[in-house]
Amino acid sequence: MSWRLHRAQYEKQKGPRNKAAFRKIVSTGPPPGVIAYSGAEPVGWCAVAPREVHARLENSRVLARVDNQPVWSVTCFFVAKPFRRAGVSVQLLTAVVDLAARFGAQIIEGYPVEPRKNPMPDVFAWTGIASAFRQAGFREVVRRSSVRPVMRCDVARR
Numbered sequence: 001m002s003w004r005l006h007r008a009q010y011e012k013q014k015g016p017r018n019k020a021a022f023r024k025i026v027s028t029g030p031p032p033g034v035i036a037y038s039g040a041e042p043v044g045w046c047a048v049a050p051r052e053v054h055a056r057l058e059n060s061r062v063l064a065r066v067d068n069q070p071v072w073s074v075t076c077f078f079v080a081k082p083f084r085r086a087g088v089s090v091q092l093l094t095a096v097v098d099l100a101a102r103f104g105a106q107i108i109e110g111y112p113v114e115p116r117k118n119p120m121p122d123v124f125a126w127t128g129i130a131s132a133f134r135q136a137g138f139r140e141v142v143r144r145s146s147v148r149p150v151m152r153c154d155v156a157r158r
Helices: 007-012 017-028 088-102 130-135
Strands: 033-038 041-050 070-080 107-110 139-145 149-154
Touching: 033 088, 041 088, 070 088, 088 107, 088 130, 130 149
Parallel strands: 070 107
Antiparallel strands: 033 041, 041 070, 107 149, 139 149
16 A cells, blocks of 8 residues: 555555555455465465556656556565565566556556665565566666666567
8 A cells, every 4th residue: 555645644544544445445456466376375466556546656756657658557566485586576577467458558667676786685675676577578668766767568569
C-alpha cells in the first residue's frame, strides 16, 4: 500500500487498516500482482498495477512519467531468503508482464535499483534489481538517478 497512497495517508492507516485496504483491492481486482511458489510454498511476490493507482509515483521527480503513454508499474518484490539469487525475480517479472497484458497493458514499467556495490544488501532491493529486469526483456528508457533507471517492457515487442 505504500506506493498506492500518499505518505501521510499510508502512515495514518498503518497496520490493520492498510491490510484491510489491500484485501479489498485483492477481492475487487484486477489482481495486484503475482505469487511465486516452490511446490505449495509461496516464495515470492511481485506487485503490478496501472501507474495511476500509485499516488507516490506521481509525486516522484526521479520516477516521473517518461511520456504520456499508459503504463502499468512494477513497484515491489519479495523473495524468501532461501530462494534469492535463483532467478525467481525474473520469473516474477515474466508473470507480471503476462498478467498486465491480460488486462490490456501495452507497456509495463519498473523502477529497479542498479547496485553500485555487488552484491547489494537485500533490504535495498525491494523494487527489484536492474539486471533481473533486463533478463526479463525490459529496457532502460530514462535514468534521472545514477542508481535508479526507469525500465520498460513493450508487450507487442516481447
